[in-house]
Amino acid sequence: MTHDGRRPAILAIDTATSRVVIATGSPTGVADGISTWQAGHRHGETLLPSITRFLGEQNIRRSRLTGIVVGSGPGAFTGLRVGIATAKGIAHGLGIPIVGVSTAEALLAASGVERAVLVLPAGPSDRLMVRAGQKPEPLPAGTEPKLGAGERLVALDLEGRAPDDALERGEVTRERLGHELIRMGAERLRAGGPSELETLVPDYVTLPRGVRAADGSIAWSRDHR
Amino acid sequence: MSGPLLLSIESSCDETGIALVDGGRRILSNVVASQVALHAPTGGIVPELAARAHLRWIVPTLDEAWGAADVSWSDVDGIAVTYGPGLAGSLLVGINFAKALAWVHDVPLIGVNHLEGHVYAGWLLDPGDDAESRVAPIFPLVALVVSGGHTFLAEMTDHLTYRLLGTTVDDAAGEAFDKVGRLLGLGYPGGPAIQRAAEGAVRRDVAFPRAWMGDSYDMSFSGLKTAARRIVADARAAEGIASDDTERALSAATTAELAWGFQDAVVDVLASKTARAARAVGARSIILGGGVAANACLRERLAGEAADLHLPLIVPRPALCTDNGAMIGAAGARRFTAGDRAALDLDARPSLPLATR
Ligand SMILES: [Zn+2]
Numbered sequence: 001m002t003h004d005g006r007r008p009a010i011l012a013i014d015t016a017t018s019r020v021v022i023a024t025g026s027p028t029g030v031a032d033g034i035s036t037w038q039a040g041h042r043h044g045e046t047l048l049p050s051i052t053r054f055l056g057e058q059n060i061r062r063s064r065l066t067g068i069v070v071g072s073g074p075g076a077f078t079g080l081r082v083g084i085a086t087a088k089g090i091a092h093g094l095g096i097p098i099v100g101v102s103t104a105e106a107l108l109a110a111s112g113v114e115r116a117v118l119v120l121p122a123g124p125s126d127r128l129m130v131r132a133g134q135k136p137e138p139l140p141a142g143t144e145p146k147l148g149a150g151e152r153l154v155a156l157d158l159e160g161r162a163p164d165d166a167l168e169r170g171e172v173t174r175e176r177l178g179h180e181l182i183r184m185g186a187e188r189l190r191a192g193g194p195s196e197l198e199t200l201v202p203d204y205v206t207l208p209r210g211v212r213a214a215d216g217s218i219a220w221s222r223d224h225r
Numbered sequence: 226m227s228g229p230l231l232l233s234i235e236s237s238c239d240e241t242g243i244a245l246v247d248g249g250r251r252i253l254s255n256v257v258a259s260q261v262a263l264h265a266p267t268g269g270i271v272p273e274l275a276a277r278a279h280l281r282w283i284v285p286t287l288d289e290a291w292g293a294a295d296v297s298w299s300d301v302d303g304i305a306v307t308y309g310p311g312l313a314g315s316l317l318v319g320i321n322f323a324k325a326l327a328w329v330h331d332v333p334l335i336g337v338n339h340l341e342g343h344v345y346a347g348w349l350l351d352p353g354d355d356a357e358s359r360v361a362p363i364f365p366l367v368a369l370v371v372s373g374g375h376t377f378l379a380e381m382t383d384h385l386t387y388r389l390l391g392t393t394v395d396d397a398a399g400e401a402f403d404k405v406g407r408l409l410g411l412g413y414p415g416g417p418a419i420q421r422a423a424e425g426a427v428r429r430d431v432a433f434p435r436a437w438m439g440d441s442y443d444m445s446f447s448g449l450k451t452a453a454r455r456i457v458a459d460a461r462a463a464e465g466i467a468s469d470d471t472e473r474a475l476s477a478a479t480t481a482e483l484a485w486g487f488q489d490a491v492v493d494v495l496a497s498k499t500a501r502a503a504r505a506v507g508a509r510s511i512i513l514g515g516g517v518a519a520n521a522c523l524r525e526r527l528a529g530e531a532a533d534l535h536l537p538l539i540v541p542r543p544a545l546c547t548d549n550g551a552m553i554g555a556a557g558a559r560r561f562t563a564g565d566r567a568a569l570d571l572d573a574r575p576s577l578p579l580a581t582r
Contacts (some may be wrong), residue, residue, distance in 0.1 A: 048325060048328060048569045048570075052328060077273065078313070083317045089324065090282065090325045090328075092284055093328075097435050125277050201280050204277070217262040218282055223551070
């Protein structure tokens with residue numbers, strides 16, 4: 001579906017997994033355009049040019065964007081930094097609200113699996129396990145996830161490190177991520193909570209050993225005229 | 226020079242800097258959110274935390290810089306952003322934020338080399354200066370840039386035209402300050418702490434080794450660091466402190482003397498090489514930049530060398546020597562005027578060398 005360029009739209013961006021997802025949709029939460037590509041480590045080169053091309057193809061003028069939705073992870077460092085920095089720049093420039101949606105929660109919702117357990121890579125050997133509404137748990141190399149009755153694994157970006165059926169469910173899930181981001185993001189935008197333009201930061205999968213994530217500890221210097 | 230009004234963004238290491246600079250010289254606003262305290266517990270920069278802090282503070286930094294400058298977007302001619310060298314994750318934040326702003330506001334994007342930013346800080350005016358009365362650096366010039374991340378000596382024969390004369394072959398000078406500061410129990414960052422301690426030195430004759438690297442302009446500080454470890458160990462033994470005693474610290478007097486000796490060795494090498502280079506290339510001015518330029522001992526020594534050569538020494542005020550957005554706006558203005566434009570696929574170049582056009 002193409003727009004007439006004047007209809008309001010929201011833009012969703014997710015760079016947490018190996019495939020970048022960008023989607024447009026109505027402020028009511030219905031996705032109407034999705035583009036995905038394998039980014040490798042070239043998120044920085046490809047994201048903004050792809051967004052501008054994609055909006056052009058959809059005939060959506062940037063001035064018609066009313067909100068930005070961005071996947072906040074957990075996921076790969078490089079992608080998340082590029083995605084969130086780009087999203088903040090667009091939202092700030094246009095003066096429109098931005099909301100961060102947990103990529104894991106969006107994937108769980110997108111899986112369509114009743115009791116899904118999401119497994120994502122966390123570095124070259126470890127993995128991360130996420131259940132809806134719960135804190136992610138690390139799954140060190142060599143350990144198998146313990147599943148409760150009726151629970152099913154959904155695995156992304158874990159070729160050779162997760163069962164085939166879990167990976168297949170992962171691919172199906174990934175296809176629907178754009179829709180889910182638009183749906184969840186629109187809901188959050190409509191709720192009109194506090195602006196996340198300043199505070200939004202990525203959910204890292206892991207931090208280096210011994211490092212804790214502090215948020216404060218900034219010293220300001222203002223050296224004007 | 227009248228020139229472009231640029232919004233400029235710097236995020237290559239652990240400072241988020243955003244400035245508005247008019248004509249590459251006049252600072253309208255210059256705001257820096259520094260993460261020094263965030264990284265103090267580890268005694269060095271943790272790249273993952275640095276990138277996240279850039280993401281957290283980049284919008285407040287922009288809003289502050291914007292609010293202080295009293296300009297509107299229609300006044301802005303372009304956005305300059307550091308695209309290297311530096312930490313990949315940190316660079317990505319500034320670059321992608323800048324690209325998105327440039328696209329939304331439909332203004333040109335200019336990629337700036339962080340190292341040339343340090344050099345171009347020499348063109349920035351101080352409050353109260355006007356462009357006519359304040360001498361700009363004169364070509365050819367030599368620039369010494371010293372910080373925790375870089376140590377190099379370059380010749381500039383014209384704007385944006387650099388010849389790298391020498392660089393550190395191992396540690397940056399600022400890194401050596403950090404490591405020796407820790408060794409002496411003076412904390413992080415080491416530069417200001419060592420300078421403070423050295424001021425209290427009574428005896429000023431402790432000799433630390435200098436790595437002269439023959440006739441080259443290259444520098445080396447890792448041997449100095451190793452020597453410092455030995456000298457500190459010997460001093461502890463002389464004070465009767467057991468080598469495995471982590472409780473007892475060196476006396477304040479000895480700490481001050483060793484701090485002085487270490488600082489003297491670093492400054493001696495930096496200043497001597499800069500003076501020799503200035504003589505060799507027939508320089509007409511010298512620029513000192515980078516965070517270590519805040520070191521009073523280095524400033525004084527280099528001022529003496531420059532005076533002997535009858536050359537003006539240009540040292541930006543401390544806030545412009547450490548990483549900041551204004552220096553990127555100063556270099557960006559020259560690139561803008563020269564017609565340099567970056568596309569929206571601009572990516573981080575963590576090992577970008579000091580470039581020549
Ligand atoms: Zn620097």
